[in-house]
Amino acid sequence: MKAWLATLAASLICAGAYAQDESVYVQTLSCVGGPWGLKLPGDARKLRKLGGLLREQAFEVEHWEDYTATRKTLYFDGLELGIIEFSNDPARFMITYADLRSSRWNHLTRFKLGQPVALARNTLGASARNDKGLVKTYASESDSLQFGVSGEVVTRVSYSCYSG
Numbered sequence: 001m002k003a004w005l006a007t008l009a010a011s012l013i014c015a016g017a018y019a020q021d022e023s024v025y026v027q028t029l030s031c032v033g034g035p036w037g038l039k040l041p042g043d044a045r046k047l048r049k050l051g052g053l054l055r056e057q058a059f060e061v062e063h064w065e066d067y068t069a070t071r072k073t074l075y076f077d078g079l080e081l082g083i084i085e086f087s088n089d090p091a092r093f094m095i096t097y098a099d100l101r102s103s104r105w106n107h108l109t110r111f112k113l114g115q116p117v118a119l120a121r122n123t124l125g126a127s128a129r130n131d132k133g134l135v136k137t138y139a140s141e142s143d144s145l146q147f148g149v150s151g152e153v154v155t156r157v158s159y160s161c162y163s164g
Contacts, residue, residue, distance in 0.1 A: 022136045024127050029140040031095050031161035036124070036138075036145065038108050038159065044085050044093035051104075052077055071096065078102020084163055098159040101148075111147070111157045120147060120154050 030037045041047060048056070053076055060071040067088035074081040082096035100106075103113040111120050121128040124138060134147040134154070148156025 023139050023144070024131070024136050026124070026127050026138045026140055026145075029138055029143055029145060031098065031143045031159045036110055037143075038095065038098055040095065040108065043091040044083065045090060047074060047081065047083065047093065050076060050079075050108075077104070079105045079108075082161075094163050095159070095161045096163045097161055098157075100157045101155070109157055111154060113154055113157065115154050117147075117149055117152050117154060 026036075028034055028036075032038050032040055041050075053074060055075045056072055057075070058070050058072045062069040062071075067086055070085050070087070072083050072085060074083060078101045080097075080099040082098070084094040084096060086092045098108075100109065100113060106112045106114075110123055117132070117134050120134060121131065127138065128134065128136075134149050138145045142162035144160045146158045146160075147154055148158070
């Protein structure tokens with residue numbers, strides 16, 4: 001009987017965890033630009049000048065006929081950017097993800113770290129009306145957005161971006 005109750009409790013805990021991973025479709029969501037996307041420079045070389053690059057780590061290089069595509073992570077204090085850079089065009093890049101953990105980077109997004117959850121929900125509009133704790137994932141066909149919250153305050157904004 002105890003084993004059965006333990007199994008039941010574990011399954012209920014798992015079901016609760018999955019309920020938090022509910023995704024809400026938002027057609028106009030994109031990682032860069034648009035109403036909720038990041039405001040980033042249009043040149044890869046300018047990304048490193050956003051302020052205080054701590055380190056840069058390349059972790060995959062794809063070799064194509066005339067160029068290479070290099071996946072990297074740029075680490076700043078309170079900001080991580082996943083990017084792809086192209087050897088045949090030093091200005092070109094794609095964002096694969098962004099994780100904002102400091103209000104220092106509030107100028108990059110409409111969602112401000114330190115703001116009340118209610119303001120972030122209002123920014124998202126009707127799609128977030130019933131998401132009191134901002135626990136849902138907001139996603140379009142290609143990109144998604146998640147929030148970290150503590151005590152009714154936004155503490156983290158994370159974008160996941162389609163990169164092919």
